[in-house]
Amino acid sequence: MMKHELEKQLDALEKKGVDRRHFFKLLAATGLIAGANTGKANAFSSSAKGKIVIIGGGAAGISMAARLKHWLDEPDITLIDPSDRQFYQPGFTLIASGVYQPEDVWKKQEDCMPSGIKWIKDSVAAVDPVWNQVTTKSNGKIPYDFLVLTPGLQCNWEKVEGITHDTLGQGNANSIYDFEGAQKTWKALQEFAKKGGKGIYTDTYTKHKCGGAPKKICLLSEHYARKQGTRDKLQLNYFTASKELYDIPYFTPRLLEIYNERNIPINLNVRVKGVDTSAKQVHFEKIETKGEEKIVTPFVEDYDFLHFTPPMSAPDFVRDAGLGWTEGKLAADAWVMVDKETLVHKKYQNIVSLGDVAGIPTSKTSAAIRKQVPIAAKNLIALMEGKEPTEKYNGYAACPIVTDYGHVLLCEFDYEKKPDVSFPFSMIDTSKEQWLAWILKVYILKPMYFNGMLNGYA
Numbered sequence: 001m002m003k004h005e006l007e008k009q010l011d012a013l014e015k016k017g018v019d020r021r022h023f024f025k026l027l028a029a030t031g032l033i034a035g036a037n038t039g040k041a042n043a044f045s046s047s048a049k050g051k052i053v054i055i056g057g058g059a060a061g062i063s064m065a066a067r068l069k070h071w072l073d074e075p076d077i078t079l080i081d082p083s084d085r086q087f088y089q090p091g092f093t094l095i096a097s098g099v100y101q102p103e104d105v106w107k108k109q110e111d112c113m114p115s116g117i118k119w120i121k122d123s124v125a126a127v128d129p130v131w132n133q134v135t136t137k138s139n140g141k142i143p144y145d146f147l148v149l150t151p152g153l154q155c156n157w158e159k160v161e162g163i164t165h166d167t168l169g170q171g172n173a174n175s176i177y178d179f180e181g182a183q184k185t186w187k188a189l190q191e192f193a194k195k196g197g198k199g200i201y202t203d204t205y206t207k208h209k210c211g212g213a214p215k216k217i218c219l220l221s222e223h224y225a226r227k228q229g230t231r232d233k234l235q236l237n238y239f240t241a242s243k244e245l246y247d248i249p250y251f252t253p254r255l256l257e258i259y260n261e262r263n264i265p266i267n268l269n270v271r272v273k274g275v276d277t278s279a280k281q282v283h284f285e286k287i288e289t290k291g292e293e294k295i296v297t298p299f300v301e302d303y304d305f306l307h308f309t310p311p312m313s314a315p316d317f318v319r320d321a322g323l324g325w326t327e328g329k330l331a332a333d334a335w336v337m338v339d340k341e342t343l344v345h346k347k348y349q350n351i352v353s354l355g356d357v358a359g360i361p362t363s364k365t366s367a368a369i370r371k372q373v374p375i376a377a378k379n380l381i382a383l384m385e386g387k388e389p390t391e392k393y394n395g396y397a398a399c400p401i402v403t404d405y406g407h408v409l410l411c412e413f414d415y416e417k418k419p420d421v422s423f424p425f426s427m428i429d430t431s432k433e434q435w436l437a438w439i440l441k442v443y444i445l446k447p448m449y450f451n452g453m454l455n456g457y458a
Helices: 003-015 020-029 059-071 089-096 179-195 213-228 252-261 316-320 366-384 435-455
Strands: 052-055 077-080 085-087 106-108 118-120 124-128 133-136 141-143 146-149 197-202 234-239 270-276 281-290 293-302 305-307 351-353 397-404 407-413
Touching: 052 059, 059 077, 059 366, 059 435, 085 089, 089 179, 089 213, 089 397, 089 435, 124 316, 146 366, 179 197, 179 213, 179 305, 197 213, 197 293, 213 234, 213 252, 213 305, 213 397, 252 407, 351 366, 366 397, 366 435, 397 435, 407 435
Parallel strands: 052 077, 052 146, 077 118, 146 351, 197 234, 197 305
Antiparallel strands: 085 106, 124 133, 133 141, 270 281, 281 293, 397 407
16 A cells, blocks of 8 residues: 555544544554653663573564563573564565565564674574573584573475475465565466456464464455456355364454455365365365264365465474473474463473464464563563562464455454453454554554564564
8 A cells, every 4th residue: 555545544534533643642652653662661670690592583582682681781692593684474465465565574684683682693403401502503502591482483385285385386376474475476366366267265274373364365365356347257265274264253253244245155174285286276175073083075176376374383493302282282283382371481491482483372473472572571580580480471462354455354362362452442343344453554563563572662
């Protein structure tokens, strides 16, 4: 959306009786605009000492480094991450729908790294939580007193037969869970809307980052075709491995209505097994349970355009180190075994973990990370001081499901899957899509991420 379109929407906001200056003041007052919480972030301090190693330089890792630097009088922090660029990953969907340009969603990693933090530009090969050391691929062993485990997750592309990361886009099989993949998706989406045909959109059977992303690109595809006047040339189908489209009761009814209004059938309990990109066919498995018996029914669907979500898991070194859950539904993908409230590891009390890798029953979103960071940082400092961690995370996460070009269903919720709506959005009906939430999604959250969150303020 161009700047003049924002002006049009702000004009419409004023016609509804809400002054635009007042709206942005409200955002600033709640910390939704970057830098608003600077004073609050610096209000806490500790003289605790210890060598802290942070694995991962994404949203969680850099935010933790910045927050700990603010709060520790004499911080000794080493961050290990191999990346050249810092990506605002929620922007990948907006690249894939033509709202953002690729250059809009990244900055040089060196420009995002907090000053005074030792950055080792390397990958982690192993972690030894008994001997308190990290082994890197090129820089050897690095000891720690306290470990912050924030490596994100890994996309297991090869678990979809016929797909690798390098083949993204081939045979019109696309995925927005990748920077290059998002760009290929936008190119393919435009061509699909022009030519028409059958579009298939899928999620996956594992927990995955931004669970709303497959839904977003599906709905944006439909609206884009309508904007081009070609909707009647497209047949769209959504396939989910879950037993329902969405599991947050407050927001689900409207989302189901939208899919029904847009004539997009929803297929439940279906997993992608493989993709034949040359034949443009998706191989599915329908999984049903009758009593204690699991019935698997394979079937094949032709497609002209495919968006798929790869299975995801914790990085391999997390599994190899024995840091993941060993039982329960989070064990299969080795999500880190942390207490869901304190974010402290259940076996190794000098480790905290948050972000996508954490094995906690909430969505993997940057909004969740923003709430987790101050809790994890204060609890880590409590451990450094020899105290019990007392800060508690309530499972807050937010998933802004973009329903069309101009509206977002802003889903905010907690561990109990109850709505946990942030002011000033608590003043409007967030059970329905809102264009105010579109302004937040497109114009506010990205600068808040780069200028506030990564600096330890938002």
